[in-house]
Amino acid sequence: MTRFPLAQSRLSALRTRMEATGTDLVALGPSSHMAWLSGVHPHGDERPVMLLVSRAYAGFLMPSLNAASARQSTDLPFHLWRDDEGPLAALHDVLRACDAARPGLSVVLDETMRTDFSLLLLDHLDTPTRRFTDDTVGALRACKDAAEFDAIKAAHRLNDQAVQAAFEALRVGMTERDLVQVIQDFYGAQGATLEFCSVCFGPSGAFPHHTPGMTRLERDMPVLLDTGCRLNGYPSDMTRCGYFGTPDATYTEVFTVVDQAVRAAIAAARPGALARDVDKAARDVITAAGYGDRFLHRTGHGLGIDIHEPPYITATADTPLAEGNVFSIEPGIYLEGRFGLRLEEIVILRSEGAEVFSDMPRDLLVRPVLD
Template sequence: MSRLDELRETMAEQGVDLVTIGPGAHLAWLLDIRPHGDERPLLLCVTQSYAGFLMPSLEAESAAQQTDLPFHTWGDADGPDKAFAELLQMSGAMDAKSIVLDETMRADFAGLVQDALSDAKRQFTATTVGALRMRKDADEYAKLKRNALSADTAMKAAWSAMKTGTSETQVADIIRDNFASQDVKPLFAIVGAGGNGAFPHHHTGETLLQNGDAVVMDIGGGKDGYSSDMTRMAVMGTPPKGYTEIHAIVEAAVQAAMAAARPGVKAHVVDDAARGVITDAGYGEYFMHRTGHGMGVEIHETPYITASSQTVLEEGMVFSIEPGIYLPERFGIRLEDIVILRADGPEILSDLPRDVEIING
């Protein structure tokens, strides 16, 4: 069954008459096409009987190389209104009672749809495209696994080159260069040494690595439309006071989250498990972010593993487990793995242990 067929099946189950999608991750997942997006309205409209594009004429020739779905083209001189009316008429959407808007599309694109179908009940993609994207198929798993292993290699390359006096930026450059050598696009490399590690999203800079620094290393690279995301810890020489104890607490939180993650469990139960370990150890106030996020064609997507999430986890979902403890002006510790949920629990995509890497040099 194609993803478009899956979408139509879900639309029927949810009582949705029309799904409208703009350029971006939803469209890339659904049809594997990535048209250029700008201020010119470009929309895919899907009903049970029709699927077609409102397509700027400037984009039509290029987009036609990626899809054989019909285009309703328009030019700058005329504007999109006539072409969009034709698309809605052809698709049978003029009488739609329930419509889905891509929540990531431009507001003026969404306005075009709502103005044309002002009496329809509107919702976003959570129960249609979003729900389908959360469950990864075998091909998606293979791409995510390959990306995870490439991150393992990039992390080990950085560890091999790190030494006291090396800057955070230089370490990040080593990671990016290694990704590139694997034909993987470097996406991000957060390197936080010493007190900088206490900022969960530290902006990697010119701080030099010194003996006794704990170093947070959060990296990711992308290939074939998917990516990696992994955080490991390194210590320069002798660990700072309290490091070993707190690393063990964070590792216990990871393991508790892994044990809680099962099909049929609500996402907040996984967050509760990780957060409970850290809180019981007396460091609850120093764990200030969610336990995880989904990952697929986007690095951050549903399901979100938060304290309030009511999303029911299902087999095939892919998400991070990444608890942390961040002690201001001392150090931070975050341990992150991407997992795919199997019938008996999570499978970790990385092969790299979460043990701290001791750097001597």
């Protein structure tokens, strides 16, 4: 009996997908795909590491240096190779075990795998056809199971607390980097790590991917905080906006528009809807308010082991959304030289619609200035 029932269940589901899609071989590198399927996340360098899965066999091409550590996470067979001998003999062994010598094999490649790993594999197959993981591992990963929901929810509960603590820590003269440190320390005290953090004071918020710097917080200044932690292997992601002092009328107006766009997109997010319809729901609200040209990015991205993964919620995405999909809804309006305002929720699709992970309200966070 396997010590790793979740990996066995996912491997079985992958083989069902392989049968349905006519796939003979799936090749995964040291990536989030490998971690999701097998629980193994080996050190990644130039030494070829691959998990090869056929409909009857699964095994690793594994450098000996990684074997002892990886063995703690899987009971799948290893085809080992040492630095002084190279990987070719071990690669041939695992390909034979996968019955991969016949011509015209339909091969799925991990799109995140190093190019030299992919070419090494393809060079030792006979006229294969190849594609990426969209309809196999990717399709399975896009629909989260109960354990993944619980992990993502736990990360978001912690994120809620960190964001609240960050807004309470605002003080005149502190820098954006100072606030990043407050958030990072909060995560660390709870056993999590910083996944990313964008702190934007004042005009910095008009840059959607702002890198926190030495901008200092002043009285009556808008604050945008987009941050996420990683807890037990899964990340959180949330954006909240507020004001240090008294918000002006324009800021309050824009905040209301963006919040209405979030609400519209959440209402449009249902199983069977197209990703572009969710994007359109948010974009239409912002366009109707006269800020259409100030919404500078897509409405959302999927989230799982990776902070960005399918499905992507864009104006051109014809992807049908499915129950179990997890993705962000994060419209924004960016007024250069003044402020940017983005509100972000991560949702999971249930049969009846979208469920938000964060328990923190999206209210305009007004922080009084403390002398």
